[in-house]
Amino acid sequence: MQNDPIEHLISLLSRLPGLGRRSARRAVLKMLMDPADKMLPLADALRAAADSVRPCEVCGNLDAASPCHICDDPHRDRRLVCVVEGVADLWALERAHAHRGTYHVLGGLLSALGGTGPEDLSVTPLLRRIEANGIEEVILALPATVDGATTNHYLTDRLKPTGAAITRLAQGVPIGGALDVLDDGTLAAAFKARRAL
Amino acid sequence: MQNDPIEHLISLLSRLPGLGRRSARRAVLKMLMDPADKMLPLADALRAAADSVRPCEVCGNLDAASPCHICDDPHRDRRLVCVVEGVADLWALERAHAHRGTYHVLGGLLSALGGTGPEDLSVTPLLRRIEANGIEEVILALPATVDGATTNHYLTDRLKPTGAAITRLAQGVPIGGALDVLDDGTLAAAFKARRAL
Ligand SMILES: [Zn+2]
Numbered sequence: 001m002q003n004d005p006i007e008h009l010i011s012l013l014s015r016l017p018g019l020g021r022r023s024a025r026r027a028v029l030k031m032l033m034d035p036a037d038k039m040l041p042l043a044d045a046l047r048a049a050a051d052s053v054r055p056c057e058v059c060g061n062l063d064a065a066s067p068c069h070i071c072d073d074p075h076r077d078r079r080l081v082c083v084v085e086g087v088a089d090l091w092a093l094e095r096a097h098a099h100r101g102t103y104h105v106l107g108g109l110l111s112a113l114g115g116t117g118p119e120d121l122s123v124t125p126l127l128r129r130i131e132a133n134g135i136e137e138v139i140l141a142l143p144a145t146v147d148g149a150t151t152n153h154y155l156t157d158r159l160k161p162t163g164a165a166i167t168r169l170a171q172g173v174p175i176g177g178a179l180d181v182l183d184d185g186t187l188a189a190a191f192k193a194r195r196a197l
Numbered sequence: 198m199q200n201d202p203i204e205h206l207i208s209l210l211s212r213l214p215g216l217g218r219r220s221a222r223r224a225v226l227k228m229l230m231d232p233a234d235k236m237l238p239l240a241d242a243l244r245a246a247a248d249s250v251r252p253c254e255v256c257g258n259l260d261a262a263s264p265c266h267i268c269d270d271p272h273r274d275r276r277l278v279c280v281v282e283g284v285a286d287l288w289a290l291e292r293a294h295a296h297r298g299t300y301h302v303l304g305g306l307l308s309a310l311g312g313t314g315p316e317d318l319s320v321t322p323l324l325r326r327i328e329a330n331g332i333e334e335v336i337l338a339l340p341a342t343v344d345g346a347t348t349n350h351y352l353t354d355r356l357k358p359t360g361a362a363i364t365r366l367a368q369g370v371p372i373g374g375a376l377d378v379l380d381d382g383t384l385a386a387a388f389k390a391r392r393a394l
């Protein structure tokens with residue numbers, strides 16, 4: 001029943017994860033009380049992020065710079081690379097201050113049902129990084145699911161010839177749970193208690 | 198730990214009602230997977246709404262046109278005006294298809310504690326509309342709270358001299374509840390069973 005611009009905005013917002021139609025309506029109404037201060041900065045921030053953020057050419061993290069600020073940080077231990085399924089998990093580990101090395105975003109997990117094979121994952125770039133940069137330990141921080149375990153096995157086989165130590169997070173990670181919804185303490189503890197495969 | 202544009206966007210988004218920091222993060226990550234399709238349209242929609250939406254000069258509704266599409270609709274019964282506290286309530290009544298007349302947004306409720314007096318509400322414009330347009334019934338659709346009741350009493354006194362019938366929503370509206378969180382059926386029923394004051 002509302003005219004174009006309001007309804008259009010509500011329906012775009014309500015597609016965001018975590019925002020239903022009701023919350024989207026409430027958010028739009030709140031922003032419309034002070035559009036210059038609430039809507040235009042958000043529009044600018046969306047545009048700035050869309051224009052500047054891209055995947056890091058080294059690790060696959062999303063950042064305004066490539067190499068990203070983590071790959072570019074001289075205080076990071078480059079001999080330690082942590083393999084994650086996606087950027088959400090990378091961010092979660094960063095929030096937990098769990099890792100002082102660098103990352104590698106795999107871009108998914110092996111999945112027979114989902115039809116994801118090794119060629120869909122960033123495995124060859126990982127092998128190249130390990131060989132080119134003298135990486136000493138590869139920490140597999142994949143979820144404790146069937147697909148995560150399958151991917152752990154596969155990566156262990158593929159990475160063994162490099163001579164790097166291969167570890168995975170301690171079983172403090174709940175079975176079937178996603179990494180990025182865990183509290184920081186659990187994540188940090190599981191990280192610390194990682195063990196050799 | 199994330200660089201400027203991403204963190205900035207997350208913190209703006211997480212200020213919206215209904216979105217915490219975690220949902221904001223998830224939303225940004227999802228949008229960053231496809232910025233051209235997910236972020237730029239939202240940026241444009243925010244800008245379009247901020248540029249075009251303003252309060253209707255007649256009723257106070259928020260719309261891209263003034264008079265708004267409700268005030269401008271020839272099929273609306275102009276002899277029937279429904280007084281609401283704010284635009285959220287107007288939208289809720291419209292979603293419920295509860296009302297075939299026009300609206301008047303009061304802009305608040307009388308509140309001794311909140312320091313809201315009659316001069317803070319759009320009462321004089323309402324009186325002018327009633328007198329200028331031969332309005333026959335004023336439906337007070339205010340929340341069933343202490344402030345709502347105070348405002349009902351005050352408006353009844355002020356509007357009586359106009360000769361218009363004054364009604365309020367039936368007591369199907371839960372005591373202490375806000376209008377815009379009610380389901381459409383309850384709202385429509387309360388509207389239909391409104392009674393004379
Ligand atoms: Zn990187």
Ligand SMILES: [Zn+2]
Pocket residue numbers: 253254255256257258264265266267268269
């Ligand atoms: Zn209007």
